Structure formats: C-alpha cells, structure tokens
Amino acid sequence: MTRFLTKVTAVAALALGLVGSxxxxxxxxxxxxxxxxxxxxxxxxxxxxxxxxxxxxxxxxxxxxxxxxxxxxxxxxxxxxxxxxxxxxxxxxxxxxxxxxxxxxxxxxxxxxxxxxxxxxxxxxxxxxxxxxxxxxxxxxxxYLPPAGVPFQPDGSCNVVHAIQNLGPTGIGNLTAQCDAPFVTDPKTGPGGTTANAQYCMNGCCLPCPAQYSLYRTGALETGFTITNAMRAVSMVLSFILVLSYLILDDKRSHPSALILFFSICVFLFSVVIIFPLIDTRGIQCADLINPSTQQNNLKCAIQGAILVFASVATCGWCTALILNLHFHTVWNSAWFAKKYWLLHILCWGYATAVTAVALGMGEIQWDFATLCLVSQAKAPQIFFYPLAAMIFPAFLVHIATFFHIARISTQAGADSETMSRSTLSAGAAAAISHRRHVMMAIRIQWRAALMAVCAMVSVTFYWLFYFIQLRKINPLTLQNNIIKFVYCLKVGNAHNYCADQLSPFLPPYGLMIAAEFVVSSIGTVIFVVFFKPALIREWGEKFASLGYLMTGRRREVKEQDQFFVI
Structure with a gap:
C-alpha cells in the first residue's frame, strides 16, 4: 500500500470557486x-x-x-x-x-x-x-481557483458528517510496521501463513510472550514474580513439613488433627505446582514465541493448571470442614464429624475433582498472568470462583456465628462469679457454667484452626477481588487502543520505562498484582506458623530419639536389663 491515503481529496476540490465557508x-x-x-x-x-x-x-x-x-x-x-x-x-x-x-x-x-x-x-x-x-x-x-486553495472551514458553516450507522472495524488488518523493541516480527505461523495470534499481533509486529512483561517497566514483573515464586517455594517446603508431622507423629491422625492433616495436604498440593515454573517459567507461560499457553498447546500447562484448580478447591473444602467442626464442637458440643470422615472425603475430594474435570472438559485451562496456568479469565467466574464462593461465604457466615457465640459466653463467664461451689447451684446454673468452660476450652484448643480459616478466606477473597476488578484490564482487546499509543511512544524514540509509565493507568497496578500473587503464595507459610507449635518439636525429638534407640539396639538392651527388675 505504497500510496496509502496520499492526496486524500485531490478530486474533491475540482473546480472550487471563491474562498469561503x-x-x-x-x-x-x-x-x-x-x-x-x-x-x-x-x-x-x-x-x-x-x-x-x-x-x-x-x-x-x-x-x-x-x-x-x-x-x-x-x-x-x-x-x-x-x-x-x-x-x-x-x-x-x-x-x-x-x-x-x-x-x-x-x-x-x-x-x-x-x-x-x-x-x-x-x-x-x-x-x-x-x-x-x-x-x-x-x-x-x-x-483550481483560487490559486491558494480552499482552507478548512470553521464550525457552523462547513460540511459536518457523522456515521449514519456504526460499521467501524474490529481491528487492524495487514498493514506492516517496522517493529521496535520489545515488539518482534510476526512469524505468521497460523494457517496459510496468517498471523500467529490476532490478539497479540498487529500489522506484522507482535508482543512476545509473556506479553504483560513488555508493558511494565523493564524487569518489573520478572522481579516481582520471582519473589512470589520464592514465597510459594518456601510455602511448599513448610507445608510438606507440616504434612509429615501430622502424618507420622503419634495421635495426629485422629479427629480433629486429621482435619489439619488433610488441609495441609491440600495446601502442599497448592504450593507444589511452583516446581513447574521454577524449572522452566517461560515453558509454562508460553507455547511459542507469541502464543500464551493453553491446555491444547502445552501439556505442562494442562497438568499444572489441573493440579492448581484441584488443590484450590480442595483447600477451601477442608478449610470449610475445619470451620464447621469448630462450630459444632464449640456451639453444640458435638463431635459429629469424627464419625463422618467418609462424607468429608466424598464432598471435599469429590467436589474438587468435579470442578477440575469441568475446567479440563471445557478446555479452559490456560496462562493469563503471573507464572502459573489457571482457568481462563472469560470462564473463571463460572467454573472456578463461583464454586469456591459456594463454600467460602456460607463457611464465613458460620464462622462469624461461632465467634459471636464465643464472645457472648466469654462475657457471661466474666460477669458471673464461679466461686460458689457447684453443690449450691441449681441444675440449670451448673449446666451453664459447664457449657462456658467447654466453650473456653474449645477455643483454647482450636484457636489455631479458627485463625487459619480466617487467613485462608481473606487470601482467597483478596485474590478473587483482584481477579475480577483488575485483571480484566490486561486483556489485549481491552488494551488495543492504548497499545497503539504505547507503540507510538516507542516509535518516536522514548525510553521503554517512560512509555510503560504512560501506559500504567490502563493496566492493573503493579503493587496490587504482586500483592495478590504473594498473598496466595504465602498460605503454606502461614499454616506452618499457625500449626507448627512447640509441642510438635518435642514430639519430633522423641520420635528421632526412639528411632535412634531402635537403630542402635540400645532399646532392646534396656529392655533386657529391665526384665530382671520386672520380675
């Protein structure tokens, strides 16, 4: 198109008369x-x-x-x-x-x-x-006349035209531009030599995958997501230690510790997916130079995304079980879940499996931002977040009801004097005092589970709000017109960071993006801090000491010596 739009109205001005509007x-x-x-x-x-x-x-x-x-x-x-x-x-x-x-x-x-x-x-x-x-x-x-030509006319006395109907284009076609960094030449790997990806390519130039990295200041997202990846790796290690503790140590596989065990397993699975980007970050994000990963073009993305969806839903499921168990035990003095673990396994693992199967069946696992694959932005509410909300919000309401009950009982316990012997109390008063003691004992025992439930809900809700409110800004179609301004900024010789700053009002805030990813990446670390109490350290010491005796034979020697005293 070498003569594109030159002499736009050469014929239109034929035989013009005098200058005037x-x-x-x-x-x-x-x-x-x-x-x-x-x-x-x-x-x-x-x-x-x-x-x-x-x-x-x-x-x-x-x-x-x-x-x-x-x-x-x-x-x-x-x-x-x-x-x-x-x-x-x-x-x-x-x-x-x-x-x-x-x-x-x-x-x-x-x-x-x-x-x-x-x-x-x-x-x-x-x-x-x-x-x-x-x-x-x-x-x-x-x-033609006049020799000086006809100037453009002032408003009110000129030819004003507007679109009779909106038939504008949907995008830019096959014009070819000179590609300025960070843009690269379109490899045209589509069918019949067409553009590699119409969302990320325009007029022979493409934003290389991962596209978002090019729109922020140089190295900003690389640094930020390296930090969040490190946090998730730490969470993976610490949650694994917690899983081993509740799996190996004595009396940690019975109710209610078993709830913490299964919750820890889910958090470990949620964190262990970081192994994929740690080995090859771009291999998870991108299928090739231009195209972001989907489950169709990248098997690693499909596997990692499926594990992450399953672990996310299962984590919320077992977190809900912790909340309900605390409620039943504290408010109703019931250990109903202790005999219903078969039902918990069906609901928590089964629900997570069903959501994951739907996501995979609909082909919606893909990379959108950060370093991990998840459900696509377009379908994430229906497939992923709404199923989570079906557990999180009711559980949150139950949690609030539990703490209102605890607060009411605590207030009554402080107001009533219990110096009087129980023999002088009526049966009703004695029962009330017994319930108060039960509630206070329950919260002393299970405050860690209560705190962890709150942390998990806050983390998921914060990430969800970011996903809904901010992440949609990074959609290429939403950014199209602003990308043009970004390209122009680079074209006229401005530095990349300057142009990125001009584009930043139209992108998710950098700090908020990293914070949202950091919050969910730190869940494993938080549960370790909450649940790995000093008693576990003592129990590990005793376990290693027992193993030492067993391995060296000293335990058998002590028993042989003790048998004479037994006699």
Whole structure:
C-alpha cells in the first residue's frame, strides 16, 4: 500500500470557486450513489463540471482509499478519518439559482479530530503522508481557483458528517510496521501463513510472550514474580513439613488433627505446582514465541493448571470442614464429624475433582498472568470462583456465628462469679457454667484452626477481588487502543520505562498484582506458623530419639536389663 491515503481529496476540490465557508460555484448537484462513504453521506453532494461520484471514488481508489483498506484502521481512528475523507471528498451543495450552488466544504474541527486520533497510527506504519494537515488548504484545491486553495472551514458553516450507522472495524488488518523493541516480527505461523495470534499481533509486529512483561517497566514483573515464586517455594517446603508431622507423629491422625492433616495436604498440593515454573517459567507461560499457553498447546500447562484448580478447591473444602467442626464442637458440643470422615472425603475430594474435570472438559485451562496456568479469565467466574464462593461465604457466615457465640459466653463467664461451689447451684446454673468452660476450652484448643480459616478466606477473597476488578484490564482487546499509543511512544524514540509509565493507568497496578500473587503464595507459610507449635518439636525429638534407640539396639538392651527388675 505504497500510496496509502496520499492526496486524500485531490478530486474533491475540482473546480472550487471563491474562498469561503459557503462558496457559490458552478457544477452540478446530485445524490450520492457511491459505496466508500455510503454510511456518512446522506445529503446532495456538489460535483465539479463533467465529474461524477464514480469519478471521485475512482480517483480515491487509485490512491489506495478503499473500504477494505479503511477497515484496517483501529476503531478509534476509523470513524474520525472516514468523516474527514467523506466531508472533504463530497462537499454539501444547496441550489443558489441557475447553475450555481452554495457549497459547504470540510470542517477544521473534523480535520483536527482525524489528526488527533490517527497521526500516531500513521506514524507507526510509516504512512506520514496520510496524516491530515489542517493548517494547509484542502488537498488538491490549489489545482483550481483560487490559486491558494480552499482552507478548512470553521464550525457552523462547513460540511459536518457523522456515521449514519456504526460499521467501524474490529481491528487492524495487514498493514506492516517496522517493529521496535520489545515488539518482534510476526512469524505468521497460523494457517496459510496468517498471523500467529490476532490478539497479540498487529500489522506484522507482535508482543512476545509473556506479553504483560513488555508493558511494565523493564524487569518489573520478572522481579516481582520471582519473589512470589520464592514465597510459594518456601510455602511448599513448610507445608510438606507440616504434612509429615501430622502424618507420622503419634495421635495426629485422629479427629480433629486429621482435619489439619488433610488441609495441609491440600495446601502442599497448592504450593507444589511452583516446581513447574521454577524449572522452566517461560515453558509454562508460553507455547511459542507469541502464543500464551493453553491446555491444547502445552501439556505442562494442562497438568499444572489441573493440579492448581484441584488443590484450590480442595483447600477451601477442608478449610470449610475445619470451620464447621469448630462450630459444632464449640456451639453444640458435638463431635459429629469424627464419625463422618467418609462424607468429608466424598464432598471435599469429590467436589474438587468435579470442578477440575469441568475446567479440563471445557478446555479452559490456560496462562493469563503471573507464572502459573489457571482457568481462563472469560470462564473463571463460572467454573472456578463461583464454586469456591459456594463454600467460602456460607463457611464465613458460620464462622462469624461461632465467634459471636464465643464472645457472648466469654462475657457471661466474666460477669458471673464461679466461686460458689457447684453443690449450691441449681441444675440449670451448673449446666451453664459447664457449657462456658467447654466453650473456653474449645477455643483454647482450636484457636489455631479458627485463625487459619480466617487467613485462608481473606487470601482467597483478596485474590478473587483482584481477579475480577483488575485483571480484566490486561486483556489485549481491552488494551488495543492504548497499545497503539504505547507503540507510538516507542516509535518516536522514548525510553521503554517512560512509555510503560504512560501506559500504567490502563493496566492493573503493579503493587496490587504482586500483592495478590504473594498473598496466595504465602498460605503454606502461614499454616506452618499457625500449626507448627512447640509441642510438635518435642514430639519430633522423641520420635528421632526412639528411632535412634531402635537403630542402635540400645532399646532392646534396656529392655533386657529391665526384665530382671520386672520380675
């Protein structure tokens, strides 16, 4: 398209008369019957002598101005530029008597609007000749009278056109730009040599995968996600230690410690997926140079994403079990869950399996941000977050009810004197005191489970809110027009960090993005701090001491010596 948009209105200015906003001119007045401006021209147009609408559109076609070429413009540029082309190519005519007509020419404001919306785009694609020059005469008007040409006219006395119906383009077509870093040349690996990915590629240039890394300051996301990856790796190790503790140590596999064991297993699975990006971060994020990973084009992404979805749902399931167990034990003095573990296994593991199967069955596991694959942004609410909400919010309400009960009982316990012997109390008063003691004992025993439930719910809710409110900003279609400004900023020689700062208001805040990822990455560390109490250290010491005696034979020797004292 070497002559793209040059001499935009050369023919439109044929046989112009005197300079003025409404010029009396010879020629003819005719209805518009062309195709290029059919959605903009709904008035009688002025035609120079011996000229037809087809002649004008034919000249525009030779210059590269066609419907297909115009559809290559961005949505922001398309309409202003079409208004500019149509208003100057086809002036409005009113009869002035005889064979003369009052002619309204193009508006200065229309030219300026087209310049504002399109100059960056034309600069990017090296089409500077197409940029409207509003301080110069209407292109081509100097060929005829007056010799100085006709300038663009002021508002109120000029040819104003607007789209009759919104038929703007959906994006940019096959124009080719010179690719400035961080953009790379489109490898065109699609069917038939088409673009690799229409969301990330435009006019022969593509944002390399992972695309978001190029839109923030240099190295910012790499550094931030390295920190969150390290945090998740620490969580993996600490949660594994907690799993071993509750799996190996005596009396830790019975109710209610078993709830903590299964919860810890889920958190370990939630954290262990960090092994995938630690081995090859880009191998999880990207299928190739341009395309982000999906379960269809990257098996590692499918496996890692499935584990993460399963572990996330299962973690919330066992967290809900902890909350309900605390409620039943504290409020109702019931150990109902102690005999219903078969039901908990069916609900928690089964529910997580069902959600994971739906995500995989619908093909919605993919990479969107950070370093891990999860459910796609488009389907995450229905497939992932709503199933989590079905557990989290009811559990949260139950948790609040439990703590209101604890607060009420604690207040009563402080107000009532229990110095009186139980023999002097009525049966009702004795029962009330017994319940208070039970509640206070329950909270002393299970405060760790209560605290962990609150931490887990806060973490999930914070991440969920970030996902809903902020992450959608990073969608390529949402960013399209702002990406144009980013490319232009680079094109005119500005530094990458400067251009990233200009783009930052349209992206998720950097600090909030890292905070959201850090919060969920630290869950394993939090449960370790909460549940790994000093008693576990003593029990590990005793366990290692017992193993030492067993391995060295000293235990048998002591028993052989003790048998004489037993006798």
């Amino acid at each position: 409404m010029t009396e001119a010879l020629g003819s007045m005719a209805p518009y019957n062309g195709t290029l401006c059919k959605n903009y021209v709904n008035y009688e147009v002025w035609l120079p002598p011996n000229t037809t609408v087809a002649d004008i559109e034919g000249s525009l076609t030779k210059q590269g101005i066609t419907s297909s070429q115009m559809s290559q413009l961005t949505e922001a540029c398309y309409e202003p530029f079409m208004e500019y082309v149509c208003s100057t190519s086809f002036p409005m005519a009113d009869p002035a008597g005889g064979n003369t007509y009052n002619v309204r020419f193009g508006c200065m404001s229309t030219c300026q609007n087209a310049f504002t919306e399109c100059s960056e785009l034309f600069t990017i694609f090296n089409q500077t000749a197409a940029i409207p020059k509003c301080d110069a005469p209407i292109p081509g008007s100097t060929v």
